[in-house]
Amino acid sequence: MARIDFNNVKHAYPPPPGQAPVYALKEVNQVWEDGGAYALLGPSGCGKTTLLNIISGLLMPSAGSILFDGREVTQLPTTERHIAQVFQFPVVYDTMTVFDNLAFPLRNRGMSEARVNERVGEIAKMLDLTDRLQQRAAGLTADGKQKISLGRGLVREAVNAILFDEPLTVIDPHLKWQLRSKLKELHQQIGVTMIYVTHDQVEALTFADKVVVMHDGSVVQVGTPVELFNRPRHTFVGYFIGSPGMNVLPCSVDNGQPVFANNLLYSGYPAIAASSGKLEIGIRPEFVRFSDDGIPVVIEKVEDLGRYQIVTVSHAETQIKMLISEDQPIPAESPKIEFDPANLLVYRDNWLMEAGSA
Numbered sequence: 001m002a003r004i005d006f007n008n009v010k011h012a013y014p015p016p017p018g019q020a021p022v023y024a025l026k027e028v029n030q031v032w033e034d035g036g037a038y039a040l041l042g043p044s045g046c047g048k049t050t051l052l053n054i055i056s057g058l059l060m061p062s063a064g065s066i067l068f069d070g071r072e073v074t075q076l077p078t079t080e081r082h083i084a085q086v087f088q089f090p091v092v093y094d095t096m097t098v099f100d101n102l103a104f105p106l107r108n109r110g111m112s113e114a115r116v117n118e119r120v121g122e123i124a125k126m127l128d129l130t131d132r133l134q135q136r137a138a139g140l141t142a143d144g145k146q147k148i149s150l151g152r153g154l155v156r157e158a159v160n161a162i163l164f165d166e167p168l169t170v171i172d173p174h175l176k177w178q179l180r181s182k183l184k185e186l187h188q189q190i191g192v193t194m195i196y197v198t199h200d201q202v203e204a205l206t207f208a209d210k211v212v213v214m215h216d217g218s219v220v221q222v223g224t225p226v227e228l229f230n231r232p233r234h235t236f237v238g239y240f241i242g243s244p245g246m247n248v249l250p251c252s253v254d255n256g257q258p259v260f261a262n263n264l265l266y267s268g269y270p271a272i273a274a275s276s277g278k279l280e281i282g283i284r285p286e287f288v289r290f291s292d293d294g295i296p297v298v299i300e301k302v303e304d305l306g307r308y309q310i311v312t313v314s315h316a317e318t319q320i321k322m323l324i325s326e327d328q329p330i331p332a333e334s335p336k337i338e339f340d341p342a343n344l345l346v347y348r349d350n351w352l353m354e355a356g357s358a
């Protein structure tokens, strides 16, 4: 097991002839603590797979260094890094049995057959593959094959980290839930650093202690699910996390306080300097409510989610989402809303302003 450090890691794939390189990773400084359960969350194309392949050594970064427990490994080949990696699509040998597939990474490293038997048995049990050990992998469904891939990632002991690259993409939703809980349980048992890549916030938030959010080649925030919800450091984190995401609304400043479309707002900010840059407020739908006086709005849409309703309102052509409980009445005449001052955030050029450092 190891702590993994990224120091100023950048990566550009070779550009087409005559074009300037585009950085798939812009500059990543990140510590993966030994034994942590991390999710790497971000939309397709933001650089997640690139980052994983740099950890495992499948890819050498264009710049920067990678350290395992303080030792530089940037130029080391995959075989010397002791990283297990599970890919998005199953990698199995169809002609081999399930047993031999699971045993492969162990036999490859010269483990005794007795120990191989024992270890494969344990992993098969965990993944409910015990009955199928003697079956050829070719006969299995996509789910079954992906379980073998997961098993191959988990079977080696003494690895520095296990990397999962969207491993549940091809798995059906019910089994997905089950396997994810299994992985989490397993992490608690064996305590190896795990990095789980996904573009699905629910997957990330249920698996990880710490979520690393990526956007366009950069890590924009690292935090617990609660931190990401309460204090998104970047507007992208605000709308990517939460359902619906955070409202990000244009704003100006009057006397140090935020103003939205001529409505002076209350906030926890002592004073915001009206200097340069794009100012926006961030307010989660959970913290927008109807009020007797406040910002006049037009109701655009009401969606009933059972215990909650999502109400879309608009003011001066800006849409705002509200999440309110089912029993809360929606005013029939001249509705007005207010934002909970304690949960109103202000962003300058997409980055959160701290209340004390305006």
Ligand code: ADP
Pocket: 013, 014, 024, 042, 043, 044, 045, 046, 047, 048, 049, 050, 051
């Ligand atoms: P993610 O896993 O988050 O979907 P990737 O790391 O696969 O993102 O890709 C990040 C960026 O790098 C994308 O713009 C993608 O098109 C580009 N990219 C990925 N692999 C290659 C490659 N082998 N050659 C050129 N560009 C690539």
Ligand code: MG
Pocket: 048, 049, 050, 165
């Ligand atoms: Mg990917």
